[in-house]
Amino acid sequence: MMEIFFETKDVFQLKDMEKIAPKEKGITAMSVKEVLQSLVDDGMVDCERIGTSNYYWAFPSKALHARKRKLEVLESQLSEVNQKHANLQKSIEKARIGRHETEERTLLAKELSSLRDQREQLKAEVEKYKECDPQVVEEIRQANEVAKEAANRWTDNIFAIKSWAKRKFGLEENKIDKTFGIPEDFDYLD
Structure with missing residues (x-):
């Protein structure tokens, strides 16, 4: 066509x-x-x-121009890729300088590996003693204080309900405790 x-x-x-x-x-x-x-x-x-x-x-001229533009784009991409390739080759050559496998290099690599292992062991040991960290201890104290306030608030609510039940239904306190499973020594936390 x-x-x-x-x-x-x-x-x-x-x-x-x-x-x-x-x-x-x-x-x-x-x-x-x-x-x-x-x-x-x-x-x-x-x-x-x-x-x-x-x-x-x-028209044939449009197709020709389209092909020329495509060719120019592809040639510019090719030159960019060739430039990038040349730069990478240069960086590889730079990286190889001074990296000959020597006895000293092998020893240093082993030392680096052992130091990394030692660092991991020390991190694990620090993690074991994290619970003794003053900041962690303080956070636990604050959490305990909040829990204590919440427990006393619920204790206050239970005493209010017991008082209401005594007035409303005329029940004795020990019957209420026995019915709802409230222990005899139930009281506020100090």
Whole structure:
């Protein structure tokens, strides 16, 4: 279909293409519209709506310019990648300088490994004694104080309910305690 556009260098409507394409290029009439739309979607054929009609065209110069632009983009990308490759090769060469496998280097690598292991052991030991950290102890004290206040508040609520039940139903205190499972020594925390 592109050959039709390039050979004639003309502008066509869909109905014109449906007549020309089957005769000249052997494209089935049923698929002309789909092929043309796919060429428009790919940017190979231009389409413009004028009034109620769609006009289609493609000139060889546009395809040539598109290929040239694509080639320029690809060449610039290639030069960037080549430059990056050269820079990486230089950095590899710099990194290799002074890194020959020597006895001293092997000893230093072993020492580094043992020091890292020792650091991990020390971290684990510090973690064991974390509960003795003054800051952690202070946080525990504050949490205990909050828990104590909450327990005393609930104790206060229980005494209020017992008092209400005694007045409302005339129950004895020891019967209320026995019914609800409240221990005899139930009192506020000090």
